[in-house]
Amino acid sequence: MGTNRDGSHLDIGVTDEADRALRAEVHRVAVEVIRPAARALDSMAPRDRIAPGSPFFEVMTTLRQLDYHRIVLPPEAGGPAEPVGAITQSILLEELGWGSLGLATAFLVDLLPVIAIADFGSDELKSELMTPWVDDTTGAFHGCWAITEPDHGSDALTLRDPAAADYGRAQLVATRTEGGWLLTGQKSAWVSSGPIATHAAVHARAGADGGPIDGLFGIVDLDQPGVGRGPVADMLGVRDDPQGEIFFSEVFLPDAAVLVPPGSFHPMFLDQLLCLTSSVIANVAVGVARAAFEEALAFARSRVQGGAPIARHKNIQLTLYAMFERVETARAYARAALGFTRANLPGASPTASGASPRHARAAQILTKRLAFDVAHDALQVHGAIGLHRDSLIEKLFRDARCLLIEDGTLEVLALDAARDLIDNYESDTYDAEEMMAKW
Numbered sequence: 001m002g003t004n005r006d007g008s009h010l011d012i013g014v015t016d017e018a019d020r021a022l023r024a025e026v027h028r029v030a031v032e033v034i035r036p037a038a039r040a041l042d043s044m045a046p047r048d049r050i051a052p053g054s055p056f057f058e059v060m061t062t063l064r065q066l067d068y069h070r071i072v073l074p075p076e077a078g079g080p081a082e083p084v085g086a087i088t089q090s091i092l093l094e095e096l097g098w099g100s101l102g103l104a105t106a107f108l109v110d111l112l113p114v115i116a117i118a119d120f121g122s123d124e125l126k127s128e129l130m131t132p133w134v135d136d137t138t139g140a141f142h143g144c145w146a147i148t149e150p151d152h153g154s155d156a157l158t159l160r161d162p163a164a165a166d167y168g169r170a171q172l173v174a175t176r177t178e179g180g181w182l183l184t185g186q187k188s189a190w191v192s193s194g195p196i197a198t199h200a201a202v203h204a205r206a207g208a209d210g211g212p213i214d215g216l217f218g219i220v221d222l223d224q225p226g227v228g229r230g231p232v233a234d235m236l237g238v239r240d241d242p243q244g245e246i247f248f249s250e251v252f253l254p255d256a257a258v259l260v261p262p263g264s265f266h267p268m269f270l271d272q273l274l275c276l277t278s279s280v281i282a283n284v285a286v287g288v289a290r291a292a293f294e295e296a297l298a299f300a301r302s303r304v305q306g307g308a309p310i311a312r313h314k315n316i317q318l319t320l321y322a323m324f325e326r327v328e329t330a331r332a333y334a335r336a337a338l339g340f341t342r343a344n345l346p347g348a349s350p351t352a353s354g355a356s357p358r359h360a361r362a363a364q365i366l367t368k369r370l371a372f373d374v375a376h377d378a379l380q381v382h383g384a385i386g387l388h389r390d391s392l393i394e395k396l397f398r399d400a401r402c403l404l405i406e407d408g409t410l411e412v413l414a415l416d417a418a419r420d421l422i423d424n425y426e427s428d429t430y431d432a433e434e435m436m437a438k439w
């Protein structure tokens with residue numbers, strides 16, 4: 001999307017009036033609510049970011065009250081009766097990413113447990129947890145996605161890596177007990193919203209040894225004995241979403257809250273879940289790229305050097321054009337991947353089966369790389385002022401750098417996509433049954 005000088009917006013993919021209105025509305029919220037909070041959080045001490053009254057909670061509550069979460073939920077989870085299309089979701093995700101990568105991440109990890117319950121939860125879990133969660137407008141619920149462990153960062157995401165056939169000892173181990181599982185161990189210090197989440201979508205392993213087939217996935221109530229939290233991590237970027245460890249000491253996970261038990265479906269579920277997270281974060285990354293491009297453009301129009309606004313210098317013009325081209329390319333592919341992920345899912349169920357890992361990973365890799373390239377060039381356009389703590393591009397650059405690691409490093413995602421191509425590419429289709437048979 002671009003903004004013309006008369007205030008109108010250009011987005012060649014959006015023709016629907018309702019989508020245009022949504023984009024204008026979310027953009028206003030991003031300008032007035034999300035960005036100011038993100039800037040404030042970015043410079044706060046880690047523990048202050050999660051203290052009562054923190055802008056973090058204000059933003060999360062506002063987004064809830066605006067019902068934005070429903071846009072990405074299926075109807076049975078409280079989403080619109082008529083499921084919205086990928087373009088509508090893409091608009092929301094891009095505008096949130098434009099406002100803040102960290103707060104967009106917090107918005108998304110909050111919904112991961114809800115989406116998973118909608119797909120795999122019992123009626124009881126839906127009525128007792130999912131519905132109150134979706135209806136809540138006070139911030140009483142907040143989710144996180146606890147997948148990585150101190151010794152399992154990339155390992156947690158490299159499903160197709162033969163070198164990772166021996167996954168090493170799990171650091172969150174599930175032991176069978178009557179009526180459920182006991183969880184003992186910990187997750188990594190990078191769990192987004194981990195320090196404040198009320199519930200976690202948790203991946204654990206049944207027994208310390210084994211691979212994805214021994215994994216289980218469930219929703220853990222974090223307000224119970226045996227749960228501990230590490231300090232808020234003091235990171236380079238994405239500082240507006242607090243990250244931290246979660247510790248488990250014989251934490252009871254009842255069978256009713258286990259959405260995917262150990263077994264051959266677990267790796268397939270994980271693969272599909274990663275398709276969803278990849279195609280979603282790709283659309284958020286487009287927002288980061290566009291934010292950086294727009295900052296550079298505005299700056300180049302006003303900064304005078306060599307007797308003219310720097311936008312009149314050829315090198316800056318070419319840089320600005322290249323940034324625009326990258327944003328447009330990133331958006332086109334991110335939207336296509338989101339649509340493809342959704343279109344292949346039975347009943348538009350986001351984590352069930354049928355999405356193509358190679359396309360979802362490609363969307364994530366391409367958009368993150370382009371977002372970083374755009375942020376890098378945008379900072380160069382700013383000169384020294386771009387390095388100053390008070391300039392927005394300085395924050396965008398740090399956030400864009402984190403994107404190259406968040407949700408999987410580019411290298412590891414590319415290797416995973418490459419292995420899928422080498423092993424399975426026949427006619428550009430993805431056969432989930434065949435994939436499952438390999439595990």
Ligand SMILES: Cc1cc2nc3c(=O)[nH]c(=O)nc-3n(C[C@H](O)[C@H](O)[C@H](O)COP(=O)(O)OP(=O)(O)OC[C@H]3O[C@@H](n4cnc5c(N)ncnc54)[C@H](O)[C@@H]3O)c2cc1C
Nearest residue numbers: 145146147148153154190191192238405406407408409411
């Ligand atoms: C902003 C942010 C938010 C995050 N949010 C969450 C979250 O919500 N929940 C959560 O659980 N985790 C989260 N993470 C963790 C994230 O998923 C991991 O950081 C990521 O998967 C990489 O793992 P690692 O940092 O342990 O790096 P490592 O896996 O240790 O990788 C180190 C280096 O080795 C390379 N490498 C590793 N393995 C291989 C391999 N098999 N082949 C080739 N190269 C390899 C990598 O590319 C990298 O360059 C977040 C991280 C960040 C930065």
